[in-house]
Amino acid sequence: MKKLVINEDQVDSCFESRFMNVFDLHYKNNSHYYxxxxxxxxxxxxxxxxxxxxxxxxxxxxxxxxxxxxxxxxLLCHEFRYPTGQFLLGVPAGLMDSEDKDIIETAQREIYEECNLKVNRNQISIINPLVFSTPGMSDESNALVCVQIDTAMNVNSSHSEGNEIFDGFSLFSKEDAQRLLKQGCDDQGIFYSVYTWMALMYFVSDMWL
Incomplete structure (x- = not known):
């Protein structure tokens, strides 16, 4: 199937800020896709x-x-996600900086900042180099990585930056993970993100072994 093509002249800016922008995409005359x-x-x-x-x-x-x-x-964290107004069960995650050499370096930094864990490059494997989060609304994308650690002692978010707020961490067995998958929410009835679902599925599938 032939894809639609767009050029820069067909893109209008609706809102721009440091962390979020909104563009109106005109793939054809008198059409709008935000x-x-x-x-x-x-x-x-x-x-x-x-x-x-x-x-x-x-x-x-x-x-x-x-x-x-x-x-x-x-290991999953409980992080306040402002758009939902809730502490969501989630995975350690963060934006890639322009100076980051690669996905692994970003993962190392985020694991340290959000979990107080220093991990080596050989402890990290790439699950998928890029997946789109919500392609019907955004071109935002994430890389997915697996980090294998030997100890979870002294896990804390003392190095977190900016507006990040955490309410602790939880360890889940495979039985726990299967329960959360069947529930479709955490044990407090709070819905989680698609990345949490991915982490639960990846963990119970044994693909990381």
Whole structure:
């Protein structure tokens, strides 16, 4: 199927700020499709060539953190997510900085900032280099990585930055993870994000072994 093509002249800015922008995409005359994005106009995904698309960096990295051992455990955090007004059960995650060498370096930084854990590059494997979060509304993308650790002692969010607010961490066995998947929410009845669902599924699937 032939895809629709758009150029920079067909993109209007509706709102721009440091962390969020909204653009009106005119794929054809008198049509409007709005894109809420972290990217600047010149870096929008829809404007990329096929080759640029295949080589682009994700906006952020989400980490599946697994405590190895006789009974493996999945480490999840309780982070306040402002758009939902709730502390959501989630994975350590963060935006890629322009100076980050690669996905692994971003993951190392975020695990330290949000969990107070220093991990080596060989403890991190890439699950998927780029997935889109909500492509019907945004071109935001995340890389997915697995981080395997030996201990979860002294896990805390003391190095978190900006407006990040955490309410502790929880360790889940495979039985716990299966329960959360069946419930579709945490044990307090709070719905979680698609990245939490991904982490639960990846953990119970044993694909990380």
């Amino acid at each position: 894109n809420a994005t972290r990217r600047k106009k010149e870096d929008l995904v829809c404007l990329k060539s096929d080759e640029e698309f295949k080589k682009m960096r994700p906006d952020a990295v989400s980490c599946v953190v697994i405590l190895k051992g006789e009974e493996p455990k999945l």
